[in-house]
Amino acid sequence: MSNVELPAPPENTSVKTSRAKPPVRPHGGLPLWFKGLAPLVLLAGLVALFLKVGPVGVFRQSFPPVEVLTIERIRLPAHGVMEVQIVNGGPEPVTVAQVMVDDANWVHRVDGSRTIERLEHRTITIPYPWVEGEPHTVSLVTSTGLTFTGEVTVATLSPAVDARYLTTFALLGVYAGVIPVFIGLLWLPFVRAVSRRWIDFFLSLTMGLLVFLGVDALVEAAETSALVPGAFQGSSLVLLGLLGTPLILAALGHWRGGRRGERSPLQVAALIALGIGLHNLGEGLAIGTSYATGEIALGTFLVIGFLLHNTTEGLGIVTPLADQRPRFRSLILLGALAGVPTVIGAWIGGFTYSPLWTTLFFAIGAGAIATVVYELWRLFGRRATGGLTAPLNVAGFLLGMVIMYATGLLVTA
């Protein structure tokens, strides 16, 4: 409750005075709902006026319209066919007049008007004899002669939604997410057996892992946001996910948790699993997309990399449960919460990659992980082993980051 309207209390007034009932503010004759809605009505009227008579002279310029087309994806659904998915993320309608593939004009079909309104999508189908395993470029020439170019890094048939690919992507997700997380959970008996000092060491290690993952998710979100068409404001999405998620989780904590939003160790573990799950959803999206576009081959090396990289995530989930006796069912749920999103992400990414959703998922993941790190920090506050700055705990924290860095080397293509 804000008390800025109150006159400054005398020097020695106790704090309680500020809790006094605020003075009744002067209230004019107009009803409250009118005061609230009047600006909105005025705004609506102004918008209607603009739409009717057009913008006033100062907004009209003689310079050519800014055209912004984004090539979201180039699919190769069959040999001899290219499908280009585009969106107009700019302020003005754009007309696609011609299409060039590898610097050659090519016939094509557009699924709708050649003039694409703001935020509208189109798919352009081109009967082009693309070459397996080689790169190709597609340029769209607009009516004003501007060109927008997209690349096929390595041409290979795009996956179609069928049982084989669903299985492939499910396995991809299981290998990269589910199996490693569950293996990590098997450390529970171990962390239960070690002494209090070493539990704190592993908690610190978990924080290190999570800080690494959180920063990774944030960087991914920022990078992907650059690919989001301008009108969809990628960087605002990053901010929304990053700040919105911790706030919502905090509000939920107030609602669910007891006094002052304090959480039980199981709740902390669930939060960690959720944060990791969201991160893995983004990771799954990235893997699915890269695989579908032929940028990565699902080699043994990569699978081993993900196994090692993500196994430590399971350790992170069970560490807060060191002095608990969680039920078997809870552990399964925690593992599923953290691991299964990789499968879902891989499915989505394999078939319909969207920079917008990838950005949002990574940002939400980063926000969730930030919450978790904060919760772990508070958990430390309630323990009495010297806090995070105790030498052993600092070592744990750093080791967590180093482990993620070292295993990350295996999966960074």
Added chain:
Amino acid sequence: MAANKKDPEDILDRSLTRRDLLRAGALGTVGLAAGGSVLAIPGLGQSSAAPAQDQATHHDMMTVGKLAPGSFDPGAFLTHFDTGNVSRLPSGQVLREFELVAEDREIEVAPGVFYPAWTYNGQVPGPTIRCTEGDRLRVRFVNRGSHAHSIHFHGIHPSGMDGAFEPVRRGESFVYEFDAEPFGLHLYHCHTVPIKRHIHKGLYGAFIIDPKAGRPPAREMVMVMNGFDTNFDNENEIYAVNTVAFHYQKYPIQVRQGELVRVYVVNVTEFDLLNSFHIHGNLFRLYRTGTDLTRYEWTDVVALCQGERAVLEFTYNHPGPFMFHAHQSEFAELGWSGVFLVQAPHV
């Protein structure tokens, strides 16, 4: 001729079967009557209904759509020669008077692709100026464009008539007057700085000086090899002869079997070091710059740097479609590609 109704826009309309098109192709070799309409050509076979990596044809490597009505017509430009207003000076010398007006105009360089050009008389290339050696030329130049411009004629003339040091400001005019010499194929273009932009924006045209005795009778045409940097990145997006990409492939140039064909080829392509001209199924007699009446070479490819030009003469003795294009494949694929449709004599 129902076969001639095939529109390039329908290329992706797979309702026509391959057999229909082969039949259409067979009909395509009948008569010269179908001026301006698109002929279905057997050599340019159609894609099948199920595209695959071995199905693409020259019909697929193509622009889509049609030019807006009223656009510059490369078909008409091809054979149009501006010989000026002719009169005689007191000395008896032939006087040819021309008027060229520089103006800004948006032109269509491929169906639906518009380019903010600078033009002579509203068209790119400018009108083909034609005269006979020894004529007096008087070219009144009016600048209605947004920048200073000039006309620089290739050929022999006094210094003050060169167009290099006399930029004509907006709203002003200038009269170029000189005797036409030597005979040959020349060009004219704006020589105002920055020259690169003034040329690639469209201020150029062909300038033909005929020898006094003339050349042998032939079906004559002008081809100005040009390109357009539509996104202003100092590289051409569109290549063509006479501005519109693939125009003469969609609308083949019809010639008769056995007749002499003479092509006046001028290269004004900006940004690229060379452009070239290649014909299929034949060789041409090459007269470099057209200033000599003995042939320089008998060949089927000639490379020309910017400003170079050549007169080509050839006769087709086989009927049917024959491609002509730049032998830089990239230029050919970006629009500099066309077809001669050789018609057998009527039986």
